[in-house]
Amino acid sequence: MLFSALLLGAALPVLAADEHSMHHAASDSTADLSDGEVRKLDKEAGKITLKHGEIKNLQMPGMTMVFLVKDKTLLEQVQAGDKVKFRAVSENGRLVVTQLQPVK
Numbered sequence: 001m002l003f004s005a006l007l008l009g010a011a012l013p014v015l016a017a018d019e020h021s022m023h024h025a026a027s028d029s030t031a032d033l034s035d036g037e038v039r040k041l042d043k044e045a046g047k048i049t050l051k052h053g054e055i056k057n058l059q060m061p062g063m064t065m066v067f068l069v070k071d072k073t074l075l076e077q078v079q080a081g082d083k084v085k086f087r088a089v090s091e092n093g094r095l096v097v098t099q100l101q102p103v104k
Contacts, residue, residue, distance in 0.1 A: 012056065032057065032087065035053045035084075036083070036086055037081070037082070038084060042077070049065070050064065058088060058095070068095070068096045069071060084099045
């Protein structure tokens, strides 16, 4: 009985770690992306103007604003007027789009 309790006690942290990694993986899915509409692109400067809904991970309400993009090649797949799903993060006080995908 003591052996079973020790074995179970050793397994609990592993189970908790697996649950955490599954939750983290789920938070990186497309369900975690925000909705937006491309208003303007500045490919040279690596900037995109988006009219967006709430950005939950940044606790930001919907508005229109300019974001930097992490990778300028993201801008090649969209044009003004396109509906998009995107992920923005705060990096050193700047809002940066790290994921961007057109909505079909």
